[in-house]
Amino acid sequence: MSNASPLQPKGQAATAPHESCGFQRGLAAPAQARNGATAVGIVFDIKEFAVFDGPGIRTTVFMKGCPLRCQWCHNPEGLSPKPQLMVSTAACVHCGACERACPLGAEVPTGGCWQPKGCTACGACVPACRGGFRKIAGTAWTAEDLAARLNKDADVFRATGGGVTFSGGEPLLQWDFVSGVLDRLAGVHTAVETSGFTTDAVFAQVMEKLDLVMMDWKVSDPEAHRRYTGVDQAPIRRHARMLAAGDTPFILRMPIIPGVNDEREHFETVAELVKGAKSLVRVDVLPYQRAAGAKYDMVGRTYAPEFDEAAAPKYFLDVFEREGIPCQVFR
Amino acid sequence: MTERIRALMHFQWERLHHAARIALPEDLELTYRDRSLPDTLRTALRLKQALEMETPYLFDNEIIAFTRTVPNLPRIFDDAEWAAITEGHFIHELGNVSNLSPDYASVISVGLLAWREKLGEGELHRAMRISIDAVLKLTARYAAAARAKGDEALAEVLDRVPALPPRTFREALQSLRILHYAMWCEGDYHNTMGRFDQTMIPYLRADLEAGRETEESAFELLEAFFLACNRDSDLYPGMQQGDNGQSIVLGGMLPDGTDGFNLLSKWCLKASAELRLIDPKINLRVNKDTPLEVYELGTQLTKLGLGFPQYENDDVAIPGLEALGYDTEDARNYAMAACWEFIIPGRAMDIVNIGALPFANIVDRVLREHLTACRSLEEVKALVREAIFADVRKTLAERRNLYVIPSPYLSLFFDGCLESGRDISLGCKYNNWGLHGTGVAPAADMLAAVDQEVFHGDTAPEALLRAMADNFVGHDALRDQLKYHCPKAGNDDDRVDGLVGWLLDTFADAVEGLHNERGGIIRAGTGSAMFYIFHANELGATADGREAGVPLPANYAPSLNIRLNGPVSLIKSFSKPDLRRTINGGPLTIEFSDSVFSQEESITKVAQLVRLFVQRGGHQLQLNTVNRERMLDAQKHPENYRNLIVRVWGWSGYFVELDKCYQDHIIRRAELLV
Numbered sequence A: 001m002s003n004a005s006p007l008q009p010k011g012q013a014a015t016a017p018h019e020s021c022g023f024q025r026g027l028a029a030p031a032q033a034r035n036g037a038t039a040v041g042i043v044f045d046i047k048e049f050a051v052f053d054g055p056g057i058r059t060t061v062f063m064k065g066c067p068l069r070c071q072w073c074h075n076p077e078g079l080s081p082k083p084q085l086m087v088s089t090a091a092c093v094h095c096g097a098c099e100r101a102c103p104l105g106a107e108v109p110t111g112g113c114w115q116p117k118g119c120t121a122c123g124a125c126v127p128a129c130r131g132g133f134r135k136i137a138g139t140a141w142t143a144e145d146l147a148a149r150l151n152k153d154a155d156v157f158r159a160t161g162g163g164v165t166f167s168g169g170e171p172l173l174q175w176d177f178v179s180g181v182l183d184r185l186a187g188v189h190t191a192v193e194t195s196g197f198t199t200d201a202v203f204a205q206v207m208e209k210l211d212l213v214m215m216d217w218k219v220s221d222p223e224a225h226r227r228y229t230g231v232d233q234a235p236i237r238r239h240a241r242m243l244a245a246g247d248t249p250f251i252l253r254m255p256i257i258p259g260v261n262d263e264r265e266h267f268e269t270v271a272e273l274v275k276g277a278k279s280l281v282r283v284d285v286l287p288y289q290r291a292a293g294a295k296y297d298m299v300g301r302t303y304a305p306e307f308d309e310a311a312a313p314k315y316f317l318d319v320f321e322r323e324g325i326p327c328q329v330f331r
Numbered sequence B: 001m002t003e004r005i006r007a008l009m010h011f012q013w014e015r016l017h018h019a020a021r022i023a024l025p026e027d028l029e030l031t032y033r034d035r036s037l038p039d040t041l042r043t044a045l046r047l048k049q050a051l052e053m054e055t056p057y058l059f060d061n062e063i064i065a066f067t068r069t070v071p072n073l074p075r076i077f078d079d080a081e082w083a084a085i086t087e088g089h090f091i092h093e094l095g096n097v098s099n100l101s102p103d104y105a106s107v108i109s110v111g112l113l114a115w116r117e118k119l120g121e122g123e124l125h126r127a128m129r130i131s132i133d134a135v136l137k138l139t140a141r142y143a144a145a146a147r148a149k150g151d152e153a154l155a156e157v158l159d160r161v162p163a164l165p166p167r168t169f170r171e172a173l174q175s176l177r178i179l180h181y182a183m184w185c186e187g188d189y190h191n192t193m194g195r196f197d198q199t200m201i202p203y204l205r206a207d208l209e210a211g212r213e214t215e216e217s218a219f220e221l222l223e224a225f226f227l228a229c230n231r232d233s234d235l236y237p238g239m240q241q242g243d244n245g246q247s248i249v250l251g252g253m254l255p256d257g258t259d260g261f262n263l264l265s266k267w268c269l270k271a272s273a274e275l276r277l278i279d280p281k282i283n284l285r286v287n288k289d290t291p292l293e294v295y296e297l298g299t300q301l302t303k304l305g306l307g308f309p310q311y312e313n314d315d316v317a318i319p320g321l322e323a324l325g326y327d328t329e330d331a332r333n334y335a336m337a338a339c340w341e342f343i344i345p346g347r348a349m350d351i352v353n354i355g356a357l358p359f360a361n362i363v364d365r366v367l368r369e370h371l372t373a374c375r376s377l378e379e380v381k382a383l384v385r386e387a388i389f390a391d392v393r394k395t396l397a398e399r400r401n402l403y404v405i406p407s408p409y410l411s412l413f414f415d416g417c418l419e420s421g422r423d424i425s426l427g428c429k430y431n432n433w434g435l436h437g438t439g440v441a442p443a444a445d446m447l448a449a450v451d452q453e454v455f456h457g458d459t460a461p462e463a464l465l466r467a468m469a470d471n472f473v474g475h476d477a478l479r480d481q482l483k484y485h486c487p488k489a490g491n492d493d494d495r496v497d498g499l500v501g502w503l504l505d506t507f508a509d510a511v512e513g514l515h516n517e518r519g520g521i522i523r524a525g526t527g528s529a530m531f532y533i534f535h536a537n538e539l540g541a542t543a544d545g546r547e548a549g550v551p552l553p554a555n556y557a558p559s560l561n562i563r564l565n566g567p568v569s570l571i572k573s574f575s576k577p578d579l580r581r582t583i584n585g586g587p588l589t590i591e592f593s594d595s596v597f598s599q600e601e602s603i604t605k606v607a608q609l610v611r612l613f614v615q616r617g618g619h620q621l622q623l624n625t626v627n628r629e630r631m632l633d634a635q636k637h638p639e640n641y642r643n644l645i646v647r648v649w650g651w652s653g654y655f656v657e658l659d660k661c662y663q664d665h666i667i668r669r670a671e672l673l674v
């Protein structure tokens, strides 16, 4: 399963194999070096005191770029791997200052809060906005700098059993970089929040390197999976089985979307996947909240789910109860 | 919660007792407004009249009695007299004794009659006798009313206290209720109930040991007492409703050096969480060894959005107070005056909020007047230091010939007043004055910005001053640079945190060795009270990129409208300075969305965060859970809420950045939370 030595302790550099990802959808992955030492990663947020992302006091790093296109995605700025403009359209007062500052000029009018087609994320309009309603989401970090930023609070992490979580986007899309950061963290608990959509070799490394893996299980039916997430389910299913058979502590997370996966069979599939897994921490049930689309406008996208947003998602916790599977509902 | 408490709470919640309130009669004879009567006697006679006008009012199933029915209190002086007094004196706030911590415990334990026996014939003693008799008379009328209602148990309690020492927990609580009630009726305000758990624990323990009460029945008594604290709180003077200083202190070191957190401390936290009322406000004294479980109990309250407990760190406060000259056993016994100033129960007539040092305004003025002539930050700092020293002296010079309206009744609760015949308004063992320090974070941000952009960057001082004069209109790039790309206090950045420490140290240096006219010293602090509003109004655009009109932060907090890394950096930043030297009071405030608490494990995490602050040497911390009202205000004034974080779904975001429909959604969700 893993091509790293089983004798190698966690927290030490594993040799990253060169993988052809195969799911890059034409995305230009950031420059990566063999051991992550000089790699640059694109990060769209760093959040301290992320209380829902693992044990203790921890900081979550949001890595930019994701191969999936889940219809309910609530972090649209995490989709593109490149830095991009974000505008707080809700707060914008339509003063037009940003438009005047933009080198694209008035040739590409978009009206409203000036999110022109062909925006190069040059950032010239950002200082022009008095309210601070514009920002460039996505900052390049070297592994050294990011690790230093995170290690600054290592004492706090250690004192509380906390640490660092990599989320996204899909953090494994920049695995070489993430791995390089992990190698530089000063003995703190580490976790990842992933869709599981990666190669088996990368996933094996993830299981070896991280103290906790939080993986989504989105849609059980393979056909529906492709329809609602845009990608093949097969690798994700393989990785769920790897988790269940392995000894890396893991949490399976179920976003519950009304009319998409709020069915008993879905819960039964999950129960079947994790039953007897000795390293399962719990299953997280995350019922859909209507605010999922809040940020689409800010990145100039339209939120157009094919399911009924207003319907109350159903969940079937009795399935887990019966099997003695610990679970937690995030309302 | 018992049925009986639920019923009392409902009664109170529906404000049914307000129907018994009566206005002052138009033709009320103010006999004490007699020019030949000294002020001390006037106060006593007014208390007598106020208590005589009260009609005993009992709730059904009353447990802890005494309810105000006459809300208003005439002044003891007529307008001409008061004008003459204010002409020649410095008057603090409304002029009454306020923001102190009366030593109720000592009086409760021996009873008012024992105190009365010690009284002789001097003016203060006469006034004290009038006051005691008035309190006991009203108590007797309450006892009769209880009897008439067939409530013999209550009548017996009122037969006993506050005249005599309590025999039970209930009697002790009732005694405190009466004594504190009469304090308001004397015209004093913002005086705290002090170390409530220490005052009451002997009575509770004795009852439990003797089997007179079960844990459940004793807990019911405690809740009834808390309820009673909320009956009249709308009548107390304050800036906002609820700003009434009716607080208690829990836990903390005892004068003998042992730790005071006891069963009742824990019960108080639980009762407050169950009742969810604004009074009494809770201060929780902690230290580096306080177990996480205590913080977790506190956090349960935070989660409810009550805005308390506020935490005080013994490890910082006690040595800080000792260094200011408070005796060790007094320093260990500190309580909180009104909001957040450290005060010694029964021994201090400190005026903890006599003025404020406006850090931000001082730095701003120095920059405007001298930046072009300065070649380094050190030169600027030298001028700031001079200005801080001058401001402190000026404030002090303006506060001469203080007059405080006497409070003979309240003097019963202060060491030495009875013995010396000197009213508390004239002084006590400690007569220190406290100065707030407003806007220290923006002041440090300004210095850091100037250092980076002017002394180490390519911004000409003239260009910066021009941009400030123009309120940054037409200087967007510079404003953006100052606001978002310079070090900010609160982001765990030593370059600016060091400046916060330096400013606070300078403040402490400036007050060192100074004395007020009563021989007391001057205490430097980190609080703001309402001063930060006044100070912000006097400011134009500032060198930290802040535009004119943007408010200054309250108390000891980062600038508004900046980008913060988050709570961990915030706590690290604000625990760096040596806060023992600026221990007048003034907390760091952190706000959470109530959605942070949607999972039980968040309680532990927030508790860990608080403990982190304490263990790193922070002095005082207050946490808010942001609720619907604030979010509604944030919709109207997004500029003031840039750092308001709400949890939306699997992620948290900045509230002001969300589309209106989603904001509305979250507000609606908040409405559903209890």
Ligand code: SF4
Binding pocket: A087, A091, A092, A093, A094, A095, A096, A097, A098, A099, A112, A113, A114, A128, A129, A130, A131, A132, A133, A134
């Ligand atoms: S400058 Fe800011 S407020 Fe003005 S239109 Fe652009 S985004 Fe809106």
Ligand code: SF4
Binding pocket: A085, A101, A102, A103, A104, A114, A115, A116, A118, A119, A120, A121, A122, A123, A124, A125, A126
């Ligand atoms: S970031 Fe985009 S919108 Fe802003 S100035 Fe550059 S190209 Fe124009």
